[in-house]
Amino acid sequence: MKNVKVSVLASGSTGNTSLIETKHHKILMDAGLSGKKIKELLSQVGVDINEIDLAFLSHDHSDHSKGLGILMRRYPRLNAYANSGTWDYLIKENKIGKLPVEQINTIEPGEEKSFDDLTVRAFATSHDAAQPQYYVFKSAGKKMAFLTDTGYVSKKVIQVIKDCDAYLMEYNYDNQMLRDGPYSWQLKARILSDYGHLSNDQASSVLGEILSKRTKRVYLAHRSQHNNSLELAHQNLVNYLQQHQIDLPDLKIIDTYPDHPTELVSI
Template sequence: MSLHFSVLASGSTGNAIYVETEGQSFLVDAGLSGKQMEGLFKEIGREMKDLSGILVTHEHSDHIKGIGIVARKYKLPIYANEKTWKAMDGLIGEIPLDQKFSFAMETVKTFGGLDIESFGVSHDAAEPMFYVFHKEGKKLALVTDTGYVSDRMKGIISNADAYVFESNHDVQMLRMGRYPWSVKRRILSDYGHVSNEDAAVAMSEVAGDQTKRIYLAHLSKDNNMKDLARMAVTQTLEGQGIIVGEQFDLMDTDPKTPTPLTAI
């Protein structure tokens, strides 16, 4: 079985991604309520009781809101680095010791034939990190919640078959919007979120011959729109000599509706 995945929910109101291969299936973050998570799983024809575990990226509520209740209900192991575990203390309730596992940054864990690689990102959390899934030459890279994409990150995520890639905001919408300046400054900083244009430049530098799909993820509810993100990313990629639809396709994600379970 090749890698299959679904972006269950993506945006400022909650984030969760499902990844499976033969004998293994993982949930990356659970930033919605337990009830909402169960509904999303039902939509893709899967059940949370069958999960191998939950991988945590960082402790912000839009990524961990439902983790505690889901893990306790289905007795699922949770994997996070030590600083994230400390930051989650008091936020996800009591987790039995036999369900708590450490996944250090910049390491690889192997589950059956599936290799999961962790890497650090630049975000205002304790020790935020995301994941690359490797299976028999196939590669899925998840990269959101970062203020910029460093050369180190680009090397780790390069030439993936598919990306779930942050395209958080339109800079002008953010600057003209209702957020207080302190919040705007945070989002625009190196520890915030990447804009549509900055995301596209990074995409142009990491996409390779294997790349077939890039999912635009973690769009701001107040400072972006799907059509705007897709247009801005497409135009910026064209400026870098990449024609969307020829080298790879751009795909939407949604805060409430999962993407179809897709093989790579």
């Protein structure tokens, strides 16, 4: 049986998109870069953009959505999924252009949908967008959860995403760097709020509740260019696991980048 494969094509404040590949589907998780750039990133991991048949959108912010409209218009086989609140906002505000109606599909928070060898479950998150949500993807006995752009992780979400084979987890900011950084206090307060983003400390604490012996890969994602560093995010999780005596010798901690993809690998 063909394994589930994943590549984080780009992640950060400037744009986010990932590839999930199963035996029957090639899926984009978010499309927050230009269509041209997404095509280029896919080619770097050996995937033709014409093979992409599903896309799942987390929320309306441009660093997650801005390339989706052009991809839908250019590639008619691409079926896109988001919740009704996100679609309503994108269409009403004309954020990503006119969308082909036949390619618009809904998946609501708490809903689970199946596509041949793939099952996708949506769950609500806490962010200052129209109706933010993220997803757990299941196929061939493997399970991966994506979670960024949330200021708070509820116990309900913990139950939904625990015990996965792989995670993409937001490591947006280091507390001290954010407080000392160039942003206005209003923007800092927004990032620190329950509708903002996860800090390195918060993300590691969440992972401490959901990791299991089953988990083999954690992708550290959505790192702020101004308020974090690759080294701080990575070392935060290493230190947390050591301090809490969480021994997972098979776990790989994988850094992600705003401008180039991680290797396309089986989870």
